Amino acid sequence: MKFRVERDVLADAVAWTARTLPVRPSVPVLAGMLLDAGEHDGRQRLRLSSFDYEVSAQVAVDIDVEEPGTTLVSGRLLAEITRNLPPQTVEISTDGAKVVVSCGSAKFTLLTLPVEDYPTLPAMPEMTGTVGSDVFAAAVSQVAVAAGRDDTLPMLTGVRIEIEGDKVTLASTDRYRLAVRELTWKPQDPELSAVALVPAKTLADTAKSLTSGAEVSIALSAAESGEGMIGFSGGGRRTTTRLLEGDFPKYRALLPDSFNSVAEVQKAEFVEAVKRVSLVAERNTPLRLAFADGRLVLEAGTGDEAQAVEVLEAGLEGDDIQIAFNSAFLLDGLNAIDSDIARLQFTTSTKPAIITGKPADDGGASDYRYLIMPVRLSG
């Protein structure tokens, strides 16, 4: 194998592929990165792949191939090397059981790993549609924040993707909060209806990393074929991941549709105030909010301990309300909305509240909703 490639192109591709390398590989070859230089899709390309049995990543870049070939080298080492190369053309060639990377005056020799031992990457499922990469990344990050991190409840560590024609709904919950985002996309089949449960962390990382292309293609394998995989591709990069099994809670029933009071607060001020006041909130003690007379009073800390109070301006329609939240969950919700003004909708102090951004036109509904369970106050 022998080829030449520009340093920036190579470093980008290697860094992206290296993200999927397992930190503690169960078998040594998984720490390797597969380099495959040759004719792919009618062009001279270098394909870099990594795989940890759950997630696979592959990127293809255009190069000048002098001699096609496939080799496996330590992925972290290659990433470390390419990051530090001078900005010139890099030449990579195999020499027996070694790979030589040379760039300007720098020269590296890497030992190869047994390429025949490397597991076959899963095939990409059939493409089902496309969505704008920025929109998708933003939507996923808004939702993934509410996903659970507890591995004993695996179905809650995922983001549920529901596809109904040209509408996609993303949802995740950890039982204390629930985030739902709706967006439109371009399905291949306008009648398409599908659901998938994708590991939240993987989905968030993937969506973020695919913003280099304008659009992301989503490929979901049909349930009856028994291959529980979802694939994403865009800008020459593709990743696949195994879907999670298990029943996702029926979350739509949890979203209340009528409210007794609706408050509007400037988001930036609100976030700052929550951060300050919650400094005195010990672990698991709630942050108390009181809405009345165009004001919002934030309080934390009780009795003999340190206390904090801050007052903000707030618009309120409907009944006055006093309610308490876990401050971290409240901050997650406020940070996730994409508007300068946060709208909070309440029924009573013991029922879940909904946080949304204030829509640009007053009548419209927000496409992102963050449901948060209040903390019951004693006495």
Add this chain to the structure above:
Amino acid sequence: MSVFDDLVGQDTVIEQLRSATRAADDLLAGGAGAGMTHAWLFTGPPGSGRSEAARAFAAALQCPDGGCGHCPSCHQVLTGTHADVLYVRPSGLSFGVDKTRDLVLRAASSPTGGRFRVVLFEDADRATEAASNALLKAVEEPAPRTVWLLCTPTAEDLLVTIRSRCRLVTLRTPTTDAVVDALVRRDGVDPGVAAEAARAAAGDVERARRLATDPATRDRREEVLSIPARLDGLGACVSAAARLYELAEADAKESTSALDEREKADMKAAFGEGSTGKGVAKAVRGAAGALKDLEEQQKRRATRIKRDAYDLALMDLAAFYRDVLAVQMGATVQLSTANRRADLERVAASSTPESTLRRIDAIMECRRRIGANVHPQIAMEAMTAALYLG
């Protein structure tokens, strides 16, 4: 060539697995798949190749060509890197419920290659009671494409509820001729040495290979077998027990250290050790976490290999007394310790068949005690004293 070629003396099992593989292909093609099932239990005496058989079957299930033995899929299954084959090798003495739950979860995911999700559980008898119950649930209600391959010495080693849900694959003790043939053909061992090793190993292919290829192992076995003739007083009993313990420890250390070093070297190489240039040191440091995991696993395995080594030494002793009994009864069976004819005759002449049986019982009692965490050397002293008293 086929993945089943390496199974020694197991023609019936090979036929059974081949037909199951054909049924599995039929199942994938949308047929009824009669003859294929989701749970298999591989049983057979130590060294008969339970896990090798299970691995060959896993390869055959993943191979589009029924286990051709040379495609990438077969190669990956046989080297242990295939994405849809989950290998479970309990490294310690037992396998706990937490690991089992994790395993059950991973086993439920769909195959990425479009064929089967295979779980190959070696030494499933090491699963604790709670772990077995967790396992039962998965074997009872398997995911559509998941296939469980469990390996235990006998079917009785598993919960009856798990056993009843598995199809049984019973490997038999390979004949001495089959073992000799395998050693000569595969390892290029001289036929004379192979025959002796095969007889000594009494059907354990792996042990036969070690005896045939490693002189140190052979010497240690000879020394173990010389013990009965040396027991002429309580002092000799104590020193014989000490020696027996030493020999077993040495045996265990030899098998562990070679394995440990190779695994560590592989892991370091995967993180870039041995390469040259700036950045290598930093990348190799990244292996620290993975190496720590590996070392912990190796430590647990070392304990287990030690146990196995005591057991092996004791079984050699038991084989000696079995041959003594054969000589006493005038039976014309093949003697696995035939090269110690003089010792056999002497012990046989100086004792009765009843006392030989008592001696064999003493060895079995010693194995049981070691299994119950008695210090091996103490248990062995009690045993050699019993052997001396007869």
